[in-house]
Amino acid sequence: MMASMRDDPSGLLRGLRSLAIIVMLWEIVGRLDLVADGALPGFSEILIRLWEDRGDYPKHVAATLYGSGFGFLIGNLVGIVAGVAFYLSPTLLRLFRGVNIAVFALPPIAIAPILVLTLDGMAPRIALAALGVYFVAMTSTVIGLSQADSRAVDVVRAYGGGKWMSLRLVQIRAAMPSILSAFRIAAPNAVLGAILAEFGGGGRWGLGNYLLGSLGRAEPDRLWGIGLVATLIAALSYLAFALLARQLVGASRAVTLNTALPTPAKPIGRMQNGLIIGGAIALPFLVWWGFIVVSGVPDLISKTPLGVIDYLFFASSAASAQARLLAAFAETLPITFAGMAAGLLFAFLLAISSRLFPNLVRAFMPVALVTQTMPLVALTPLLVLILGRGASLTLWVTISVTFFPAFVTLAQGLALVPKSVQDLPKAYGATGLQEMQMVTLPASLPYLFAATRLTVPRALLGVMIAEWLATGKGLGNLLNQSRGFLDYGMIWSVAAASVIVSVVFYFAVVVLERFTLSRMGMQTAE
Amino acid sequence: MTQPDGISLTGINKIFAGRGRTVEALSDVSLSCPASSFTALIGPSGCGKSTALRIALGLEQPDDGQVIIDGYLPAEATKAGLTGTAFQDAALLPWRTVRRNVEVPLEVLRRKLAQEKDQVLDLINLVGLKGYENSLPGELSGGMRQRVAIARALVTNPRVLFLDEPFGALDQILRRQMNVELQRIWTETQSTALLVTHGIDEAVFLADRVVVMHSNPGRIVEIVDVPFDRPRTPDLFSAPEFHALNNRIAKVLHDGQHEG
Numbered sequence: 001m002m003a004s005m006r007d008d009p010s011g012l013l014r015g016l017r018s019l020a021i022i023v024m025l026w027e028i029v030g031r032l033d034l035v036a037d038g039a040l041p042g043f044s045e046i047l048i049r050l051w052e053d054r055g056d057y058p059k060h061v062a063a064t065l066y067g068s069g070f071g072f073l074i075g076n077l078v079g080i081v082a083g084v085a086f087y088l089s090p091t092l093l094r095l096f097r098g099v100n101i102a103v104f105a106l107p108p109i110a111i112a113p114i115l116v117l118t119l120d121g122m123a124p125r126i127a128l129a130a131l132g133v134y135f136v137a138m139t140s141t142v143i144g145l146s147q148a149d150s151r152a153v154d155v156v157r158a159y160g161g162g163k164w165m166s167l168r169l170v171q172i173r174a175a176m177p178s179i180l181s182a183f184r185i186a187a188p189n190a191v192l193g194a195i196l197a198e199f200g201g202g203g204r205w206g207l208g209n210y211l212l213g214s215l216g217r218a219e220p221d222r223l224w225g226i227g228l229v230a231t232l233i234a235a236l237s238y239l240a241f242a243l244l245a246r247q248l249v250g251a252s253r254a255v256t257l258n259t260a261l262p263t264p265a266k267p268i269g270r271m272q273n274g275l276i277i278g279g280a281i282a283l284p285f286l287v288w289w290g291f292i293v294v295s296g297v298p299d300l301i302s303k304t305p306l307g308v309i310d311y312l313f314f315a316s317s318a319a320s321a322q323a324r325l326l327a328a329f330a331e332t333l334p335i336t337f338a339g340m341a342a343g344l345l346f347a348f349l350l351a352i353s354s355r356l357f358p359n360l361v362r363a364f365m366p367v368a369l370v371t372q373t374m375p376l377v378a379l380t381p382l383l384v385l386i387l388g389r390g391a392s393l394t395l396w397v398t399i400s401v402t403f404f405p406a407f408v409t410l411a412q413g414l415a416l417v418p419k420s421v422q423d424l425p426k427a428y429g430a431t432g433l434q435e436m437q438m439v440t441l442p443a444s445l446p447y448l449f450a451a452t453r454l455t456v457p458r459a460l461l462g463v464m465i466a467e468w469l470a471t472g473k474g475l476g477n478l479l480n481q482s483r484g485f486l487d488y489g490m491i492w493s494v495a496a497a498s499v500i501v502s503v504v505f506y507f508a509v510v511v512l513e514r515f516t517l518s519r520m521g522m523q524t525a526e
Numbered sequence: 527m528t529q530p531d532g533i534s535l536t537g538i539n540k541i542f543a544g545r546g547r548t549v550e551a552l553s554d555v556s557l558s559c560p561a562s563s564f565t566a567l568i569g570p571s572g573c574g575k576s577t578a579l580r581i582a583l584g585l586e587q588p589d590d591g592q593v594i595i596d597g598y599l600p601a602e603a604t605k606a607g608l609t610g611t612a613f614q615d616a617a618l619l620p621w622r623t624v625r626r627n628v629e630v631p632l633e634v635l636r637r638k639l640a641q642e643k644d645q646v647l648d649l650i651n652l653v654g655l656k657g658y659e660n661s662l663p664g665e666l667s668g669g670m671r672q673r674v675a676i677a678r679a680l681v682t683n684p685r686v687l688f689l690d691e692p693f694g695a696l697d698q699i700l701r702r703q704m705n706v707e708l709q710r711i712w713t714e715t716q717s718t719a720l721l722v723t724h725g726i727d728e729a730v731f732l733a734d735r736v737v738v739m740h741s742n743p744g745r746i747v748e749i750v751d752v753p754f755d756r757p758r759t760p761d762l763f764s765a766p767e768f769h770a771l772n773n774r775i776a777k778v779l780h781d782g783q784h785e786g
Contacts, residue, residue, distance in 0.1 A: 154613065155611065155630060156630070157585055158604060158688075159605075159607065159682070173619070
């Protein structure tokens with residue numbers, strides 16, 4: 001209690017110090033036009049431009065806030081209700097696994113055009129924002145509920161209390177920290193979702209529209225201003241929920257370590273298992289179908305799963321469509337993997353060196369956390385200014401969107417390794433390197449896998465956005481072109497294919513993870 | 527009509543399967559604890575003594591065998607509030623005050639909290655925590671948290687009291703103090719008590735009978751009667767006959783080590 005109170009202000013101070021240094025460097029570099037002929041203006045120049053543009057902002061900000069705010073509300077509501085339902089019925093959770101993973105893995109930019117085609121007005125923005133929020137809220141609820149102290153649940157059960165009673169007395173309250181941290185993480189996701197839908201939506205107001213509209217004009221200071229405002233919105237909402245969480249959950253940490261073993265799930269029959277897996281695979285397609293039926297959009301524009309299969313395999317233009325789609329994948333996938341691998345590698349190296357160079361990481365961590373609140377991919381136009389429109393842009397966008405979340409996952413995971421375990425090798429005179437080899441490296445493995453799972457969809461999203469907005473290559477470009485040509489079949493095909501590819505790679509990581517960790521007797525990290 | 531046994535386990539078997547091998551946690555365990563008696567279960571780690579207690583409470587299902595608690599099935603007995611339970615760890619809800627933690631069983635059993643208010647405060651006094659009613663568990667020492675757990679176990683006026691190493695986390699001095707207090711409290715309630723413990727002296731000091739278990743498979747090897755009169759005072763801890771009985775039980779426990 002005392003320790004944490006002493007730690008926090010100094011942590012904040014360190015963060016502010018790092019931030020101040022960055023802003024100062026930025027000002028110097030910007031004023032001297034050192035980056036790409038003035039693509040990075042000085043900080044003060046951006047602020048001045050912000051002031052000059054002050055008349056434009058209120059309506060754009062209001063539109064983005066409207067979309068992301070409603071999306072945030074709806075996504076959390078659906079996510080929490082679904083989380084409770086999934087917790088109460090593991091069968092339901094397994095049945096919806098396909099839908100949940102698809103929602104997690106889908107690159108939002110891929111389905112933005114679809115939502116714009118099928119929904120009206122602000123609805124596409126709200127829907128995309130809600131999709132970004134749903135998964136975080138749902139998993140945090142399930143994890144929070146199931147990670148409630150099993151000993152406390154035992155006390156309730158020992159007095160004959162059932163699932164509802166332990167949910168009411170123990171688990172909902174125990175899940176609060178987890179749910180509140182979901183709000184925090186989901187807030188920037190909602191802003192990102194709304195902005196991405198604006199990119200593809202062609203509306204008049206919204207920061208995404210403003211950003212897109214200013215991209216063609218050689219006004220770096222305005223672009224940076226918009227980026228700053230978008231970041232500020234996301235960061236403020238992140239901060240608001242972080243403060244709320246601290247207010248509400250201060251005293252609720254368990255006082256002792258729970259050593260009770262988790263109870264294994266009940267084994268179920270082969271037949272039943274097969275049915276559930278089949279259902280889990282079919283359900284996303286049923287949801288897709290149902291969505292089209294409910295939206296009532298004509299067949300010409302909206303394609304059902306069968307429609308996409310027909311377009312890609314049986315229609316007269318099928319051969320050309322297939323070729324274009326495959327060519328786009330061939331351009332997109334290699335750079336996605338390269339960027340992801342590089343981002344993960346940097347993150348991994350930095351995180352494991354935290355035990356060797358604690359001060360370096362301590363200084364860097366606040367910066368990494370701040371970037372967590374940025375709708376990073378929405379800032380692609382800024383990177384276009386600096387890096388131009390070549391392949392290096394795509395690579396850097398991908399690295400930047402994978403590096404930060406991977407680093408935070410790894411560093412926070414390593415921080416969970418008990419102090420006594422870390423100190424044990426030292427007590428026998430181990431060197432820093434030996435200690436790293438014995439404790440830090442193995443301990444980081446579950447988090448490396450978790451980070452990889454986390455970054456698969458982000459990497460694809462990063463590449464597709466860069467392709468869409470700047471490089472004119474690959475899947476992102478195909479999607480953007482198809483919008484222009486009103487090639488509805490291709491829009492749906494790209495969306496479906498990119499979601500499927502993302503899900504497949506996600507599963508590949510999961511399989512590898514299960515295999516490796518079970519051989520090492522470790523558990524997967526959430 | 528004779529009074530039913532407080533706790534009766536008949537022919538309990540329980541096998542745990544995991545990681546490719548099976549562990550026979552309990553093999554044909556039968557045990558009956560007469561009403562208002564105090565029974566201690568003692569044995570090495572992994573001999574299934576905690577599993578036996580969890581089965582008696584209905585937290586685990588036996589593979590076969592029958593459990594009767596005060597004439598009822600475990601699920602009926604717990605739902606009727608006949609049982610009280612304290613675990614090895616206090617298992618307090620960290621966001622609730624001491625008073626609200628003691629009230630948890632009452633809430634689970636949907637009793638009227640207002641009517642039991644005095645009883646709750648009396649219990650908190652009884653375990654020596656007067657003045658800490660509104661403290662959070664994080665603000666208490668380990669011994670104090672365990673006393674909250676004891677108060678919580680007693681709040682329903684249980685007919686049958688299950689104690690799973692309730693003082694396992696405490697130091698020896700505090701533990702003896704708590705043993706003396708537990709005996710006093712238990713004598714007042716006249717409930718049937720089943721105590722799972724690692725401590726021979728604790729078992730002998732508190733119990734009417736000490737049930738010794740061995741592992742692989744988990745089974746009962748001997749039931750030792752403890753003849754000392756009640757109320758027992760702390761002097762007993764240094765009496766020669768107390769040590770003689772401790773040594774005898776230690777020998778029974780020790781014999782299992784050679785077999786295993």
